[in-house]
Structures are given as structure tokens and as C-alpha cells.
Amino acid sequence: MAENNKWTMIVDLDKCTGCNACVVACHAENNVPIANEEEVIKGRGLHWIRIERYWEGEYPDIKARFLPVFCQQCGNAPCEPVCPTYASYHSDEEGLNGQIYARCVGTRYCGNNCPYKVRFFNWRAPEFDEPLNQQLNPDVPVRGAGVMEKCTFCIQRIQRVRQTPEGDYGPMTRDGDLQTACTQACPSDALIFGNLNDPESRVSRMLPNDRQARLLEHLGTEPAVYYLKGGTTNVGE
């Protein structure tokens, strides 16, 4: 009997140190191409998870705020209906906002319509010089030029535990079955990943939380990512 998952990520901003370990782990796990310096200057930095750094105050009384932003896996995603080819669609089984690279023709409408700007376009064909291609994850396709991509909550890891050989969806996933690459890499346990449909999971027990907020919640996108932030705790103090 297939049961639906509702994948949820909690980002504890009070714990995030802005170390970027999650970014590196994501690059390795998901074959995310590396944008070179010139591309980054043009505003084409490509990280499925990025640590937005905001400065508050004036030097020397200055505070850094870190905000890890990645695909919010909206329950009501603006990027989905605008895609003419169904490359962006909604998976009820996993509660995820899916992206099928092979269907994408590169209209980039989803990127415009994403208020979080977490959809990335392959402006050029990605280059993995020998022997770097040896480290590519064979579970994840390498996206060619002209294709949109984004954080998938490591869908390949989810599929490995979820899908039966017949292609059906197995029972609901529980904590410990899998982790995403970024949660695995987070040294300060600021990223917590789990299934909100499982009442025993860590995310279910943590939510609702006094410190919780969702990014741009007023847009009604129903994000699956919750940010925790206390009123007085600030990184950099």
C-alpha cells in the first residue's frame, strides 16, 4: 500500500554558521556544474543551495546574517503551471516539486516565476574534464546546455528507498531511511530533513515551532521548507 510522503526541510538559522558545507555536498551529490569566475560575475552562480549573506548595520558594528536558500518545494508552486512541456510538475507521492530535465526545452519561464530564484539555467554545456567525470554520481543525469535545474531534495536517494522493482511506491519513509546530501554534510545540524506525514519523524516533532517562519509565505506558495529563527539569537554577535 503506497502512502504519500511529505518531505520537509527545517533550516535552523540560529545554528547555521554559513560554512557552505551543504553547498559542496550538493555539488558532489547532484553533479551540479561549477560556474567559473567570469560566469559568477555575470550573475550566473550555480548552486542548488546557496547561502545568502546579508549584512546588517554599518562597520564596525556589523552583523552577518546567513540564509540558506534552495528550492522550497512549494505545495502550490508558481513554476509548475507555466511550463509548456511539463518539465516542472508536482509529485503527490513525495510532496515534491519535480523537475524532469529531459522534458525541458529552456523557455526559462519557471525561473522568472520563482520568487525564490532557486531555478538555474545551464547557460553552457557543463564541462567535467577528465578525470572529473569519474566522480559524477551515476544516479543523477548530467544536465546539458539549455536545461533548467534545481534542488530535488536528493530525489535519487528518495527513489532508492521508496521505489520497488515494479516501479510502485513503497510504504511511507521514516527517519533514518535516508538523508539528503546537505543534511548529511551539515556540521552544526542546522538542516533537518524528514517526512512530515510520519508523526514520529524529527521534523514532525519540531513543528509547529515558536521560531518557525517560511520564506515569502505571503505569496501563498506553501513552501515545504521551514526556517527557525529566535528573536535575539544572531550569528556574528
Next chain:
Amino acid sequence: MLESSADRTPYWQEPLPEDDELAQQVAHARDEHLLVDARPPAETNSLMFRAMTRTGPLFWLMVLGLGGLTFALFATWVIQMFYGLGITGLNRSVMWGPYIVNLVFFIGIGHAGTFISAALRLMRMDFRRPIARLAETVTLFGLALAALFPLIHLGRVWKVYYMFPIPTQRELWPNFRSPLLWDATAITAYLIGSTLFMYTALIPDLATARDHLTGWRKRLYGALSLGFRGTESEWSRLETLSNILSYIIIPVMFSVHTIVSWDFAMAIQPGWHSTIFGPFFIVGALFSGVAAVIIVMIIVRKAMRMGYFLREEHFNAMGIFLLILSLTWVYFYFNEYIVTWYGNLPAERAILQMLTTDASPLFYLMLFCNIIVPLGTLWSRRVRTSLPAMLVIAVFVQIGMYLERVLIVSGFLSRNELPFNWINYTPNWPEILITIGTFGFMALLYILWTRVVPIIPLWEVHEGQSRQRLPRIGRAIVPTRTEPH
């Protein structure tokens, strides 16, 4: 009533009144108005066909130059396909740039054509007669080139058939809930509709061309005119069909640019998500479209010596049209601006700030071109009837309307909800080359078209002339029109 003496002679041989003063007034009216200045059709026909068949060295030089620009367009496109869109200046926030601006712009100039010929036809506005086909041609090529841009813009244009509703091996049909496909559907409907509309009105002129030209042209026009002879039933069917097409194509025309605006308005991008975008874009489209038709009218009149057909009265009428559209555009732009400004939402505030800081040269130039230039000059009849002045004003309007689209597309996109993603956009060489190349391609198609198709609808002019009379009211000669329906 007595029989009109005019009917005993052909309509182009109406006798002058015997009274000197009245005769002078008639002569004056003939100078002013094309439709009372009837000449034998043989003469006007050959005026048209001589211009059509004349291809001097200057013409071929133009073809060569514009062909070069066209080559630049396609060569750049091929290079872009090969190296990816990375060679453009687009970035993660500004994912849509000049390609979409060009799409909007070329669809925009394609709007005046149908409006002039279909709407003015139904309203029986006589000044449309010599202009109709010039304007329809702008529509036809404007739309065809606009349809090129979604393709140029695509990341993987070789997979474009994923967006067509045709069966494929993938057993997946496109998602018609996407505004892009509403857009594609509307453009297709409009393009096919305007082609049929144009062809319908062309048939009698193609028949005339068949009768008066020789060689390959005779065979071509013989085939294209389908055997039209101008019998009563043919004319009456042509009339009915033109009316049917006019009535249908006007709402289609409105839907096309509304849907183009919905490509933006459906997105929750700050600045785009506005309910006024539909009518706002339509007015903008008509505004730039009428300006485009004015430019074409001036060039055709000059290059093809069409002074007989395209007279001051036509420029005057188009100038008034442009003036009204400019006022309407100002009204919509102010609406758009004040709602955003008063709402004062953080992201939209950032956009308005961007307009007056980072993008201020473009913003103020746009306001100058779209408001100050037309509103400051077009109220004067002397300006409206002066060709150089009209050319300059129309070019200013084009620049202004192009900038307006630049600001809406790549300007607004550069500001969004999360300030971390604010990136300004500067075009790189491919966008510039492709844009210039497209203007060249448009001009190339246009000048070649003027050499294969009578660019002035001869029969419509003749029809108007056969129905216009110069009766005397009191001491004055007043042109009137008779509509035998």
C-alpha cells in the same frame, strides 16, 4: 431626381463645374484628397506596376546590405545554438532579455496593420484605403519575425516540438495551462488570419497585375489570382468574406497582445503581476504599430514615388491617430505607475527606485520619446503633414516603445523579492546582433515584398474613387461619399 450626368462618363472623367470659383475649389479638393482625384485606372495601375518592377542598383545595394544583416541574425543564432545561451548577457535573475523584448515589439508593430485595415474598414474610414496593405504587410512580417524569437530564446530549440500538440514517441502532450502556449496559439491564429485577410484583399490586385505584366510575373500572378475576373458574384463574396474576416480578426488581434502581456502578468514577479497589463500592452502595441506604419508610408512614398496615393491627408489622419494613442498610453502608464507607487510594496519599491537610479537614462529617454515628442508636436497640422517631422516622431516613438519593453522585461526582472538576487543586466553582442539583424530582415522582406505585390490596394482606391462625389453645398464644393448598401 434627374439622372446624374456623371454616370454617362467614366467616374474618372467627371466634368468640372462651369463656375470658375467652383472649378478652382474642385481643383483644390483634388489636390487634397486622393479619392476625388480620380484618374483612369490604366494610369494608376501602371504607376503602381512601374514602381513594382523597377529595381535599380540602389535597390540591389539595399538588398545586399539588408541581406548581410539577415545573415548576421541567422549566423549569430547558429553560434548561440552551438555554444549555448551563455554567450548572451542573460543571468539568473534576468532570464528573459532582448529576445522577449523583440517578441513583444514585433508583435506590437504587427497590431496596427489589422487595426487599420479591419477596424477602419468596418467603420468605413476612407483614409485607410491606400494604407491598408502597407499596414497589413507590417503585420504579416512583424508577426512572422516575432514568432522567430520564442525559438531564438529557447535553450534547446532542437526540442521545440515538445511544445507542439502533435503525437510524439514520448506520449506526452504539451501543457496548455502554460501562458506560453496560449501565446503560441494566439500568434498562430492571428498569423493565419491576417494572411487570409491580406490574401483575400490581394486577389483583385493580383488579377490586375496578371493583366498588365508579362513574363514570369504574368504566370505567377495568373496562378495566385486563381482566375479572378471581377464578376458581380466574385465581388459580393469578396466583400462578405472581408467583413467576416474583419469581424473575427479584431478580437483575435486584441487577444494576441493581451496574451503576450499575460506572459508577464501571470507571473508573480513584482511589477509584472498587474491586471492592467492587457489593455496597457494593447495600447502600447497600437502606438508603436501606427508609428511603424507611418515610417513605412514615408519610405514607400519616397522610394517608390507613391506621392499620388499617399498624400498629406493620410499622414494627417495617421498623425491624429498617433496623438490619441500617445495620450491613451500616458493614461495607462500613469495608472500602472501610481498603483505601484502607492502600494509601496518592498519589491515594487525597489523596481521604481531602479527606474530612477540604475535605469534612469533609459527611463527618462522613454518618457521623452513616448510623451514629450508626440504630445508636444502632433497637435499641429503642419507637423502632421510634414514628412521629415513625422519620420522623426515615429522613430522616436519606436525607440520609446522599445525601451518601455526593455524596462518591463529585463528591467523589472532585475529586482525581485530577495535582494540577494538583484543583478542588473547588460546585453552582450549576440542579443545586439540578433536584434539589429531582425530589423534588417524585416526591412529586407518588406522591400522584396513591395517588388512582388502591389503595395497599394489599387481596387480599394478605385472603389473609393468611384463612390466619391463633389457636390456643391451653397457656394462650397464638399466631398461626400456614397455607400450603395
Next chain:
Amino acid sequence: MAQEVLLGLFDNLEATTAVLRDLERQNIPDRNIEVMSNVPYAPKVLGRRPTRQWPFLPFVLAGVLGGLAIALFIVVITPRLYPIIVGGQPLTPFPPSAIIVFEFVALGAMAGGFIGFLLQNRYPVLVRQMYDPRISEGYIGVAVRADDQAADSVADIFAAHNAHDVVREDAARYPVQSRRFLAFWAGLAVVGLLALLAPLLLTYNIIDIPWFNQMRESPSIGFQEGPRRAAPAESIPIQGPVLINGQPATEPLPASEESLQRGQLLYEVNCAICHGMQGNADGSMTKYFPEAPVLTTDRVSGMADQEIFMIITLGRNRMPSLAENLTVNETWDVVNYVRALREAGQ
């Protein structure tokens, strides 16, 4: 009696209407008279009976229905052929469907009207027609089809009204336009349909145009696409089982419960297909590999751990190497499980 066709050219409307009036008095049927002009004159102007009123309606309606059918197919049927949820919208939401229906209905109406125009006029005319190029110079032509006797009186009428020119010819030279134009359009429709079907050759990959940028040619190396490159000499860490003098470089894992659980999982995936779930060599592949040994025998239990490790890693006889499938630790887990099989069997 031979039929004749006469064409009179007149340079003004007054003469034309007079001729038409006289022809009517001569009892020439209306359908045998055609008036040709370079500008449209309404029948009322010529003093003739008006033409039939609503001939376009059926064509336009057919176009509307055709457009509606296409639109409904697109917005109602295609989303259900492979239902995909996007943005919480229903499969056929009203506003986008209304747009698609409007556009296709409008397109259908325009195309239907145009086709109606072509068919009613019997375009393209593929036969010789009575015509004179001077008509497009402003002359009004009156063409009359009549038999010999009537033709003479028609010619008289033309002359009486100062016809600019009269052409008189045998009607046999001007056959009535037959249904050949229908054959023309049918042929064109077939060609057009074929042209529409041609892209299917591409979309069904019957013609596969090689393209330099295909995502299916991935730079990554799949599980089955060995062998992997050897690691450079000084590189650390070492990946995979490294064999020194034919012996594994690592120590066996203790046969803990976890190790046995993992071992069971891996055994069932990689080994059981031949060696059987309980190690009894009754896996489904044994009909092709009958020599697969039973793993619970004394011979196997007498082997050293390292030897079993080497067999799994390198393969033996017809057993393939599993080095690509199992990491070092996973191999030790399997070794532990293989040992546990005998105990479980007893």
C-alpha cells in the same frame, strides 16, 4: 444550335445598366449574363437581382465546429492521456481553456469562411474564361452566353449602346468550369496532410537527426559502464578492494548483527539468484549455471574468510567478479552472512 459567348466592353455605368435592361427585355436568362468590373458594384447599382444571402454560414459554422473540436481535444482530452498535476490546478481549468477555445474557434471560423469563398467561386479556375484585360483598366464587361439567333440581337444591343469593343466567340471554346477545382483542392489537402504528418517521422525518432548536444550522451559513468580508471599512483584514499599478494588488504569485519543484516540484504541482491536464498544452489539462474555450488557444505565452511572474500571479489570459474557491485566492507558483510547460512541451515 451552337452557343456563342459575347463580351461587350463599356466605359461607363449608365451604358452598362441600359444594356442590362435591354438584355432582360430580350429574355436572356439572368444566369447567362455576367458583369465584370474593376471595382465592386452592388447588384442594386446595376439593376440586377441581389445574390443569395447566407452562403457563407455553413462554411463558417463548419470551421467553428472544427476549431471547437481541436480546442476541446487539446484542453480536455490531452491532459487526461497522461495526467500531471501542476500548481494545484485542475486538469482542465476554465480560464486557460476559454482562451484556447476562443483562439481555435476564431481560427476555424476564418479558415472556414476562406475555404467557403474559394469553393463558392470555384477557384482556382482551370478552364478558359471569357475575359478581357481592359476590364482591370476600368472598362465594365458584360458577358452573355446565348444561342446563334439571340447572339445577333445581343450584339445589336451592345452596338446600340456604343460598346467600346465586342468580342464574339463560339461557346465551345469556353467550357463551364467543371469539378476539377475540387480535385485540385483535394490533391492539395492530401499534400498538406502529408506535410503535416512528415514531422511525425522526427517525433517518433524514425528519422534521428544527430545533434551535438544530446543529454542522453552523458559524461558521467554509469554503474554498468566499467572498468573504472585505475587511481593515480600517489592518490589517497584508496578505493575498492586492494589485493596484496593475492590477499585482501583489510581485516574481516566482526560478524555483528548489523553486519549480518547488511550481508543478508546484499546476498539476496547479488548472490541468491544463483546460490539460492538459503545457500542451497536453487536460485532461478541455476538452470543456466548448474555448477553453482551449495554454500552450506563443509568445503565452503572449511575455507578461510580471506579465500571467500577473494572468490567474491575476483570471481571463480563461471562466477563473475562482484568487485564493481560491492565495496570492501560490503564484501566482508557478505562473507559473514555466507558463514551464517550453514548455522541457520542446521
